[in-house]
Amino acid sequence: MGLINMSSEAISVLEMRVLDANTAYLGIDSRILMENAGRGVAQIVSSRWPNAGKVLVVAGLGNNGGDGIVAGRYLYNWGKDVVIILLGRVSDMREEPAATNLKICLNLLGCRVMEARDELELLSYQDYFIKWADVIIDAILGIGVKGRIRQPASAAIDLINMSKAPKVAVDIPSGLDPDTGDVADKAVKADLTVTMHKAKRGLIADKAKPYVGELVVVDIGIPKEAELIVGPGDLNYLTYARRLDSKKGDFGRIAIIGGSRDYTGAIALTALASLITGADLPIVYAPHDVAHDIRSQTPNLIAVPLEGEVLSKDNVGPVLRGIERANVVAIGPGLGLEKTTMEAVYIILETAVKLGKRIVIDADAIKAIGIGKKLNLLKPGVVLTPHAGELRELLGIDVPKLNPIETGQWLKEQVSKCCPGSVILLKGNTDVISDGSRIKLNMSGNPGMTVGGTGDVLTGVLATMLHRVNDPLEAAAIAAFITGVAGDLAALELGYHLTPMDVVNRIPKAFSIFINTKGIIEEALHKPLREYLIKHQLIKGE
Numbered sequence: 001m002g003l004i005n006m007s008s009e010a011i012s013v014l015e016m017r018v019l020d021a022n023t024a025y026l027g028i029d030s031r032i033l034m035e036n037a038g039r040g041v042a043q044i045v046s047s048r049w050p051n052a053g054k055v056l057v058v059a060g061l062g063n064n065g066g067d068g069i070v071a072g073r074y075l076y077n078w079g080k081d082v083v084i085i086l087l088g089r090v091s092d093m094r095e096e097p098a099a100t101n102l103k104i105c106l107n108l109l110g111c112r113v114m115e116a117r118d119e120l121e122l123l124s125y126q127d128y129f130i131k132w133a134d135v136i137i138d139a140i141l142g143i144g145v146k147g148r149i150r151q152p153a154s155a156a157i158d159l160i161n162m163s164k165a166p167k168v169a170v171d172i173p174s175g176l177d178p179d180t181g182d183v184a185d186k187a188v189k190a191d192l193t194v195t196m197h198k199a200k201r202g203l204i205a206d207k208a209k210p211y212v213g214e215l216v217v218v219d220i221g222i223p224k225e226a227e228l229i230v231g232p233g234d235l236n237y238l239t240y241a242r243r244l245d246s247k248k249g250d251f252g253r254i255a256i257i258g259g260s261r262d263y264t265g266a267i268a269l270t271a272l273a274s275l276i277t278g279a280d281l282p283i284v285y286a287p288h289d290v291a292h293d294i295r296s297q298t299p300n301l302i303a304v305p306l307e308g309e310v311l312s313k314d315n316v317g318p319v320l321r322g323i324e325r326a327n328v329v330a331i332g333p334g335l336g337l338e339k340t341t342m343e344a345v346y347i348i349l350e351t352a353v354k355l356g357k358r359i360v361i362d363a364d365a366i367k368a369i370g371i372g373k374k375l376n377l378l379k380p381g382v383v384l385t386p387h388a389g390e391l392r393e394l395l396g397i398d399v400p401k402l403n404p405i406e407t408g409q410w411l412k413e414q415v416s417k418c419c420p421g422s423v424i425l426l427k428g429n430t431d432v433i434s435d436g437s438r439i440k441l442n443m444s445g446n447p448g449m450t451v452g453g454t455g456d457v458l459t460g461v462l463a464t465m466l467h468r469v470n471d472p473l474e475a476a477a478i479a480a481f482i483t484g485v486a487g488d489l490a491a492l493e494l495g496y497h498l499t500p501m502d503v504v505n506r507i508p509k510a511f512s513i514f515i516n517t518k519g520i521i522e523e524a525l526h527k528p529l530r531e532y533l534i535k536h537q538l539i540k541g542e
């Protein structure tokens with residue numbers, strides 16, 4: 001039956017949404033998941049209550065209802081008398097794959113769907129709850145529940161609770177908060193809850209026990225890779241709300257430190273990537289000539305010149321003042337490895353760590369840590385982005401030749417030994433990311449990206465992501481994914497003739513193919529402008 005061991009840890013609604021989207025990305029359609037969910041519920045109901053001939057499914061209009069309808073289809077097939085009370089009209093069930101499953105059900109002769117559009121209509125069916133049903137399947141609300149329970153769902157929960165029949169909740173007892181286990185208003189008191197994939201956090205809270213009853217987890221076919229491999233689902237961890245009253249700096253002030261007389265372009269790429277990813281104020285701190293080069297080449301960046309040809313102990317003052325105000329510090333690209341530069345790196349990192357800043361450490365700054373044996377600076381909130389050579393300089397060991405999953409395990413062990421809680425993003429054909437307890441793999445990107453400078457781009461994307469994503473491991477995963485996708489879009493257009501700027505320029509597209517913010521932006525327009533654009537058919541109105 002594919003039941004999962006209950007000891008597997010509980011997840012949040014957000015994590016479940018991430019897994020759903022990544023599963024679809026891996027090619028497993030959500031209809032398959034719903035089929036497995038519904039069949040799982042049906043199997044449990046028929047094995048627990050083999051003599052229950054009459055099954056009442058109470059279905060809401062979302063996908064929780066869809067699970068219930070699929071369960072009803074199987075139970076009918078196995079000889080049960082099934083009645084589905086739908087809390088609305090058939091035409092109101094628009095969510096996919098629930099809508100398709102309702103249509104399938106209606107194609108079958110034995111599918112009895114009764115529409116209860118409001119409380120009054122629902123109450124006319126109360127005998128089904130109180131007298132008729134041998135078992136009731138609660139498929140009103142799952143992880144999509146929001147706010148106070150509206151009618152007719154509210155009355156349906158009351159009727160289910162009044163019934164003496166055994167009650168099975170699909171995924172979540174309707175009304176229970178899936179993340180906290182709180183019941184703000186009311187919730188179904190189930191004898192058994194059949195939840196999908198993993199227990200949701202609220203289900204294992206002590207206070208939820210009277211509602212959850214026995215808890216069973218069903219494997220609905222979400223592969224391990226949906227968690228392991230970064231995909232569009234992970235973008236759910238990003239906050240996109242640019243409120244109307246947003247002001248400059250709300251979306252990140254990033255201190256970007258690097259450049260030297262030998263390398264001038266690297267740090268500019270990092271800053272441009274950070275900017276285009278959505279940071280408000282990436283500020284470059286670089287030796288005098290580098291800063292002036294940047295200023296003359298692009299009006300997009302702010303560059304603070306430091307005295308001299310390289311970052312040094314003596315010119316670190318403006319940097320230290322800058323990082324105090326910054327949300328994120330990115331250090332390393334083009335820095336060089338002079339002794340005084342490395343000393344400046346240690347001072348900067350000590351200060352940034354003490355201030356609790358999030359930090360990206362790349363390129364020469366990684367080497368500097370290895371050379372100075374400063375692994376103690378790698379605290380939670382710090383992300384390093386080495387390739388295999390830089391990792392060798394950092395830890396003094398070679399990356400073994402293993403497959404990506406094994407490399408992930410290997411990296412996890414290394415991070416848990418050297419600097420647990422900080423994140424290492426090991427760049428390669430498959431990027432391998434770990435914080436010492438979890439692993440993520442990124443498969444986006446292509447051989448065209450071995451060109452110098454794409455690592456500097458990743459550092460910039462990551463710096464911005466560290467401001468926009470709570471979990472540094474996820475920030476690193478998303479940054480690797482988006483940078484790789486931008487590189488893939490560039491390669492599709494240009495072949496393997498890429499420059500790092502080709503990658504930078506495709507970062508917006510890399511986001512927009514997965515996240516559609518157009519509607520949100522249209523909504524936020526000044527009203528007369530919005531109406532003007534609609535009138536001239538430059539945007540679509542309602």
Ligand SMILES: NC(=O)C1=CN([C@@H]2O[C@H](COP(=O)(O)OP(=O)(O)OC[C@H]3O[C@@H](n4cnc5c(N)ncnc54)[C@H](O)[C@@H]3O)[C@@H](O)[C@H]2O)[C@@H](O)CC1
Pocket residue numbers: 020030033034037060061062063064065067095140141142143144145146147148149150151153170171172196220
């Ligand atoms: N790929 C997926 O997304 C999968 C989803 N599954 C099922 O789908 C569920 C999530 O589906 P949805 O995201 O559609 O959400 P739900 O079906 O849990 O809830 C959304 C529906 O409930 C209504 N609603 C929300 N809050 C309400 C309130 N306070 N009072 C009255 N009505 C309210 C909404 O208008 C909407 O019709 C899961 O719990 C699970 O049962 C499973 O089939 C597995 C796969």
Ligand SMILES: [K+]
Pocket residue numbers: 064138139140141142169170171172173174
């Ligand atoms: K439910």
